[in-house]
Amino acid sequence: xxxxxxxxxxxxxxxxxxxxxxxxxxxxxxxxxxxxxxxxxxxxxxxxxxxxxxxxxxxxxxxxxxxxxxxxxxxxxxxxxxxxxxxxxxxxxxxxxxxxxxxxxxxxxxx
Amino acid sequence: xxxxxxxxxxxxxxxxxxxxxxxxxxxxxxxxxxxxxxxxxxxxxxxxxxxxxxxxxxxxxxxxxxxxxxxxxxxxxxxxxxxxxxxxxxxxxxxxxxxxxxxxxxxxxxxxxxxxxxxxxxxxxxxxx
Numbered sequence: 001x002x003x004x005x006x007x008x009x010x011x012x013x014x015x016x017x018x019x020x021x022x023x024x025x026x027x028x029x030x031x032x033x034x035x036x037x038x039x040x041x042x043x044x045x046x047x048x049x050x051x052x053x054x055x056x057x058x059x060x061x062x063x064x065x066x067x068x069x070x071x072x073x074x075x076x077x078x079x080x081x082x083x084x085x086x087x088x089x090x091x092x093x094x095x096x097x098x099x100x101x102x103x104x105x106x107x108x109x110x111x
Numbered sequence: 112x113x114x115x116x117x118x119x120x121x122x123x124x125x126x127x128x129x130x131x132x133x134x135x136x137x138x139x140x141x142x143x144x145x146x147x148x149x150x151x152x153x154x155x156x157x158x159x160x161x162x163x164x165x166x167x168x169x170x171x172x173x174x175x176x177x178x179x180x181x182x183x184x185x186x187x188x189x190x191x192x193x194x195x196x197x198x199x200x201x202x203x204x205x206x207x208x209x210x211x212x213x214x215x216x217x218x219x220x221x222x223x224x225x226x227x228x229x230x231x232x233x234x235x236x237x238x239x240x
Binding site for chain 2: 034105
């Protein structure tokens with residue numbers, strides 16, 4: 001069981017907003033200040049959408065945003081589009097030097 | 112544009128050693144800014160970090176795999192490699208290589224790091240007799 005817990009699935013209609021949570025369930029997950037989010041379409045490599053909890057890489061739509069409250073980090077996608085349908089994974093520095101841990105993943109369905 | 116490409120056998124027999132190489136192009140593997148990493152994804156399942164290596168050769172491994180994993184670096188050829196010993200069917204997965212930032216201060220002076228910004232396309236390795 002991952003030290004980062006995500007819901008298995010979320011869904012939303014085009015134009016709506018959705019939020020995917022990522023809860024730290026183990027003290028092994030360091031200070032939880034370095035959470036990143038990855039989008040993965042079927043058969044493709046993951047793509048970073050958010051890093052350092054809130055930062056967005058160049059080229060990523062501003063419809064994607066990240067936040068954190070206590071032990072829960074969140075990814076919000078506003079103005080849902082069909083192309084957003086994918087699996088989303090959170091990831092965090094896990095301390096102990098440079099260990100990393102991924103959440104179990106969330107399947108986003110755009111209705 | 113940085114590119115990473117995994118290569119190696121797509122089929123490995125149980126109890127044998129899985130060996131993969133990641134070739135980096137468009138940038139040097141010798142950099143104090145990055146760790147070079149391996150991540151895997153069993154069919155239909157989530158991502159699992161396997162381990163990372165610094166250009167100096169320092170390595171960090173997932174504790175659950177540490178006894179079976181070796182990651183090495185070949186700086187002159189801009190490559191790094193993964194060896195996973197005593198494989199079983201549970202090691203069947205798509206294996207990705209990726210670049211991960213080290214801790215640093217970004218252009219705004221804010222602490223940053225610990226994220227994977229470039230990934231290879233992935234290679235499926237099946238463990239079967």
